[in-house]
Amino acid sequence: MYKIVKKWIPKNSHILDLGCGDGSMLLELKKELNINGLGVDISEKNIQLSLSKGLNVIEQDIDQGLSNFGDQSFDLVLMSQSIQALKRPDLALSEIIRIGKECIVSIPNFANFKCRLQLFLTGKMPVSSALPHSWYSTPNLHLCSLKDFESLCEGSNIKISEKKLIKASGENTFLSNFFPNLFAEIAIYKLEKKS
Amino acid sequence: MNELGIIEPEIFSFNETFPLESGKSLDGFELIYETYGKLSDKKDNAVLICHALSGNHHAAGLSNENDKRPGWWNELIGPGKAFDTEKYFMVSLNNLGGCHGSTGPSSINPSTNEKFGKEFPLVTVKDWVNSQNLLRSYLGIDRWLAVAGGSLGGMQALQWAIDYPDLVEKSIVIAAAPKLSAQNIAFNEVARQAIVNDPDFEKGTHHPKRGLGLARMLGHITYLSEEVMKEKFDRDLKKEKIEYGYDVEFEVESYLRYQADNFSDKFDAHTYLLMTKALDYFDPAKYFGGNLISSLEQTKSNFLIVSFSSDWRFSPKRSKEIVNSLVAAKKPVSYVNIESFQGHDGFLFPDSRYVNTIKTFLNSDV
Numbered sequence: 001m002y003k004i005v006k007k008w009i010p011k012n013s014h015i016l017d018l019g020c021g022d023g024s025m026l027l028e029l030k031k032e033l034n035i036n037g038l039g040v041d042i043s044e045k046n047i048q049l050s051l052s053k054g055l056n057v058i059e060q061d062i063d064q065g066l067s068n069f070g071d072q073s074f075d076l077v078l079m080s081q082s083i084q085a086l087k088r089p090d091l092a093l094s095e096i097i098r099i100g101k102e103c104i105v106s107i108p109n110f111a112n113f114k115c116r117l118q119l120f121l122t123g124k125m126p127v128s129s130a131l132p133h134s135w136y137s138t139p140n141l142h143l144c145s146l147k148d149f150e151s152l153c154e155g156s157n158i159k160i161s162e163k164k165l166i167k168a169s170g171e172n173t174f175l176s177n178f179f180p181n182l183f184a185e186i187a188i189y190k191l192e193k194k195s
Numbered sequence: 196m197n198e199l200g201i202i203e204p205e206i207f208s209f210n211e212t213f214p215l216e217s218g219k220s221l222d223g224f225e226l227i228y229e230t231y232g233k234l235s236d237k238k239d240n241a242v243l244i245c246h247a248l249s250g251n252h253h254a255a256g257l258s259n260e261n262d263k264r265p266g267w268w269n270e271l272i273g274p275g276k277a278f279d280t281e282k283y284f285m286v287s288l289n290n291l292g293g294c295h296g297s298t299g300p301s302s303i304n305p306s307t308n309e310k311f312g313k314e315f316p317l318v319t320v321k322d323w324v325n326s327q328n329l330l331r332s333y334l335g336i337d338r339w340l341a342v343a344g345g346s347l348g349g350m351q352a353l354q355w356a357i358d359y360p361d362l363v364e365k366s367i368v369i370a371a372a373p374k375l376s377a378q379n380i381a382f383n384e385v386a387r388q389a390i391v392n393d394p395d396f397e398k399g400t401h402h403p404k405r406g407l408g409l410a411r412m413l414g415h416i417t418y419l420s421e422e423v424m425k426e427k428f429d430r431d432l433k434k435e436k437i438e439y440g441y442d443v444e445f446e447v448e449s450y451l452r453y454q455a456d457n458f459s460d461k462f463d464a465h466t467y468l469l470m471t472k473a474l475d476y477f478d479p480a481k482y483f484g485g486n487l488i489s490s491l492e493q494t495k496s497n498f499l500i501v502s503f504s505s506d507w508r509f510s511p512k513r514s515k516e517i518v519n520s521l522v523a524a525k526k527p528v529s530y531v532n533i534e535s536f537q538g539h540d541g542f543l544f545p546d547s548r549y550v551n552t553i554k555t556f557l558n559s560d561v
Contacts, residue, residue, distance in 0.1 A: 014525065036525075036527075038522065038527075038528075044548060047529075047531060047552075048548075048551060048552065048555060051529060051552065051555045051556055051559060052555045052559065053559070054559040054560050055529075056497070056527045056528055056529045057529050057530075058518060058522070058528065058529065058530040059530055059531050059532050060530075068515070068518075068519040068522070069522065070523055073522075073523065073525075
């Protein structure tokens, strides 16, 4: 994931990482690209881990809104596999497009063939390495397929300028490139506002 | 025995004219201060602690052999604590205008040979920062590794970052606000009125004990959350049943009266008036057209802003104003809101997340 993302990011960028987790992505970007990063997270543990990496991180619930961040105030907004866990991904998406000059969003693909097969054959909600939670305790409130996500972007006047499809392990295979909605487990998009 | 043992305070004397923000000036002053830990050879481990409204220089350790209560931030300052004295050289002073040994209303005015009392000029957070900077230079410290404080102390930390951007590496602003709200000023005004309307204040005895006690009672209510008051006192009665009179009946009344008594024996009323005024006047954006973002643009430190969930005196919302302005000014800032039921006083207690956050922030390379 990091290997792909870093190719899309210019050196010295001012980056907001929404749902920064333990801060490892920001730390890598800081080390290699000398970015100026700010993480946002809600978990005490993740905030502490990010701080211990020497990163700046703000405790904030993204579901409560992002109105405290100014229009186009960051070169880039990152949201790595968090959007499906938010109460209103559509509102969050329009907010990150407002805040960042560019945005990188990654999502787990619910229409991956493994998910389809599990649901079809077992009649149970799919559980996989990309989606490891049971239906009753999953933080993923709004799972979607790549097609779903792309049509949300289209309807929200958002341009997909780059797209990369990978497996949960991070590898990028022939099948996931040619039949993304069926084979990709995780999709990474670079987005910007349609001019 | 306390880990830091007995701490001997020291005095810094400044013998030149010291101009104040108000336009008045002081013909020199003295500051009483304590230090904990050792200044490194490179002099790169000094941390300044700024005190709150009724605080003083004695932040940690014991004052003497019979001292039963260690300094006000002893839970956070010491070996292995949030401010680890094995690593950092901590400096803590009594601010100008204080009543614990620094020049203030209870000091003798050399031109009259009497106590300054109400003649002592009002000093501001900016004045404190300027005087603390003179102390820094006297101590041979080129630059603070950090300036930290809670409440009014946090406001000093913020002012430091704005006024001396090259002299502060990290700013730790705890349970503070970028300026007081009308409600905050209103509480301070009631406290001041309690003092100035005490007949003993009029007589100029400098010890309006009842008024000062009332001010303290009021202040104390604003330092605690409703939850912590419920837990400590609930509606418990001092005696077995209600007596239908005006003597102390509820535990909470007894507690407040004890606080009032204890405080007003030790604290100077003019200092209390002055400190509340310094709070009311605090507004670093004032010199930047009222724009907090502009005032922060010149800062160079990395900020840690901490709030406490049940603090209603300077609520998390007020801390977020500082955070959001720093983000807008593209300055490095971290923010945590500590889950606590202690109210504003939360900043005095060693909650484990609070302690770890400060420790990690101080320790990290930024």
